[in-house]
Amino acid sequence: MLKEKIESALNEQVLIEAESSQIYLAMASWAEVLGFEGVASFMYAHSDEERMHMLKLVKFINERGGHAKVPALNAPPIKFGSFKEMFQNLFDHEVKVSQSINDLVDITLTEKDYATHNFLQWYVSEQIEEEALARHILDKINLIGDDKGGLYLFDNDIKLLTNQA
Numbered sequence: 001m002l003k004e005k006i007e008s009a010l011n012e013q014v015l016i017e018a019e020s021s022q023i024y025l026a027m028a029s030w031a032e033v034l035g036f037e038g039v040a041s042f043m044y045a046h047s048d049e050e051r052m053h054m055l056k057l058v059k060f061i062n063e064r065g066g067h068a069k070v071p072a073l074n075a076p077p078i079k080f081g082s083f084k085e086m087f088q089n090l091f092d093h094e095v096k097v098s099q100s101i102n103d104l105v106d107i108t109l110t111e112k113d114y115a116t117h118n119f120l121q122w123y124v125s126e127q128i129e130e131e132a133l134a135r136h137i138l139d140k141i142n143l144i145g146d147d148k149g150g151l152y153l154f155d156n157d158i159k160l161l162t163n164q165a
């Protein structure tokens with residue numbers, strides 16, 4: 001049975017994952033409209049992943065006798081400046097998500113909820129991968145700068161990374 005404190009902290013994480021999914025969906029749509037199919041597919045896939053992160057939490061909360069609440073979401077931005085800004089935005093966002101997962105892990109230790117602590121380890125590893133991937137993409141984008149040909153190649157390249165999103 002989940003303690004109330006843990007249940008509400010997990011529900012807050014449901015909101016964060018749902019918002020991440022919305023933000024990446026908005027990034028996908030923006031990139032698609034600009035004609036960058038590779039970046040768009042990467043972002044669509046990433047948005048799906050975040051929804052899966054959210055669902056995993058929803059199911060866990062309910063399985064443990066809590067009630068997962070489906071939250072209202074703020075509208076994400078419509079445009080993201082440049083790809084460099086967009087990927088910087090994504091990286092910063094993932095760093096914040098990692099922080100919220102860490103805070104959550106911390107609460108489970110204080111509350112001695114080892115089942116939830118164990119469940120959250122999956123998210124801890126996932127965040128290591130996501131941050132590394134975002135950093136890798138940012139490094140590439142920084143090399144390219146504003147070079148149009150480079151961006152075209154990058155768009156092709158990122159298709160290879162889509163499965164890891």
Ligand code: OFO
Nearest residue numbers: 017050053097130
């Ligand atoms: Fe990319 O954040 Fe979910 O966990």
